[in-house]
Amino acid sequence: MSHSTLRRRFAAGLTALATAAGLIVGAPALVGAQATEQGSSASLGSAGSSAPPPPAPAFRPAGGDENPVGFRNWLRPGCEWDPVASWVQLCTVHSPSMNRPIKVQVQPARFGGNAGLYLLDGLRARDDWNAWTHDAQAQRIFLQDNITLVMPVGGQVSFYSDWERPINLGGNLLEYKYETFLTQELPNYLADHFGVRRDNNAIAGLSMGGSAAAALAAKHPDQFKQVSVFSGYMNPTAPGMYTMIPLAMFDQCRCDPFAMWGLPGSPRWGENDPLLNAAKLRDIPMYVTAGSAIPGQYDQPSSLQAVFNTFNGIILEGLSRGSTLAFQNTMNAAPNKAIFEYRTTGIHGWGYWNDDLIAARSAQILNVMNAHAWAGY
Template identity: 85%
Template sequence: MSQTTLRRKFAAGLTALATAAGLVVGAPALVGAQATEQGSSASLGSAGSAGSAGSGDAPNTAPAFQPAAGNENPVGFRNWLRPGCSWDPVASWVQLCDVWSPAMNRHIKVQVQPARFGGNAGLYLLDGLRARDDWNAWTRDAQAQRIFLQDNITLVMPVGGQVSFYTDWDRPINLGGNLVEYKYETFLTAELPGYLQQHFGVRTDNNAIAGLSMGGSAAATLAARHRDQFKQVSVFSGYMNPTAPGMYTMIPLAMFDQCKCDPFAMWGLPGSPRWGQNDPLLNADKLRDIPMYITAGSAIPGRYDQPSSLQAVFNTFNGIILEGLSRGSTIAFQNTLNARPNQATFDYRTTGIHGWGYWNDDLIAARSAQILPVMNAQAW
């Protein structure tokens, strides 16, 4: 099947799903338009995520965040490099570390900001579907390293893993002519924790996990499957029911649109058991007793959405559709979770589309509402 045909099917899928979600689609032809590399294709990921790389038309640039004034490294826990690490250009004591993954047979880059006072809590921050190979977007399109600068928790931000859903794929994936293993669940839960404990003092059983879009769905799934590792989970604009009608088509097409790879190398063909194993809604029973902070926007453009060009209009339109899909699946997940007692907090924004400005705000809210209290990571 040609890429043009797949793009048209993808556009048709977006339009159909938007209609089902009750969204008013005014310009469906835009979805299939040819777009630039940065902030281009509609996908279950970080819409406009390349804005920090020079795409001024990205509709959702995160606001500057300035933490309270204070000594950023009061007792010297942050000013020395750990093995395999170098100072990251984003500053704020972030280190860029190469961590060996036996499962993937290569080094995986991880951005790490040590806890302010050497605390043993960790916060894993997962990226979106269009994750880059040079940085985690939480440090460029959002302000995670500034948001938690004064806190006693180590930020753990894996780099790379586009379209991965941070899961173990059934078979290798062809990316740009290179056959690579995708075993991100194994890396994040069996390989990386030992490195973090040895070099950053992060306990293997004292972690929170958060993510946006693709990373949000993965955060919920990883928390459900690894309760001995994660004590709190935050999901921002996630897709909480990938086995819902339409998603068997939407997810593979979105993945192919990004990587031009075989999406069924992940969990097999639609309807295969592994799709259900990685569906947060179907795993709701495993999440009832873990604190969760879950958000979704209304798909109505808000404060970060002021498109000034055709490309920006394209990005905004995609963000509207994607956030509508996220909100619908989040409501379905909430209805399932609320069938029995749980510890989840749901925050539905009155405006906001699929974009980094909103996710940055979500992380700020989750920090004070749940992450720091649950992890006992306040720096007093």
């Protein structure tokens, strides 16, 4: 099957799924154009265009001293200063399970605190930086806080899980063992060089990364004490998602998506479905968001391509909102510690996720992790 045929089927599938969900009526088929992310191609990653994404809203933390007590001003082993500044280091960490070095952007805690916050990227994660430092401003949002930001680089289409078979990326067979890396290998490095405790972490992500954050927290509650999900796909075993997720993955990687969890219906799909693991998440504080799929302040398309991308973003956010509502209904069947916030406007895009991270920081992350600036005094 040609790439153009698969792309047309993927786009048509988006429209059909959205129409069936009542998100759009009489929508034209999404064919012919090639969308790329706001950072990525329109997919279960994030929506946008091939042009640079609109800047995330400025966030100005109180106070101007970026390094008040000196816990950030030296390079750890395997690290160099990252161009995004704000004391972010770009570190190279060897992964035995993947048999190669993995890059991680790290911003040390302001006062040397032992809490960590893992920030997971979207489906089209790049190999040179984590989009939380470019399409959003995570390093500025937590600049004054006593928590170490941990931002893995790479892992496109991975869902941050351990794949059943190697992934073929451009003719290169690579082991994808991101769950092992994030829960067994990276914590040792962070403990040794950044003072992050293995059992004192939060985890957050958008879209693919949001779904993965919830799944990892459910499976590793000894590591993750809080989880934030922004526009995640919270029920990948729902009707239609068995088709949409593999098509979205193939659209990005031109690889075999069933090398991840096996064929649709295989047990590992359920193991990585947040809704099916709701019982394991009820004791973990969660901050979960989704937009309304109505264009908002960050959606001002000025070209035909941008209009197309906005339309895809509307559909993707509608799918996310539907699965988030289903997840909330399941969670609320018993007492839980989750906060659900539904934006009145907003599609699948980084401006909104930047706002979500700011809100999650204030509403839950700093409190749960005891990571306020004063916690360092």
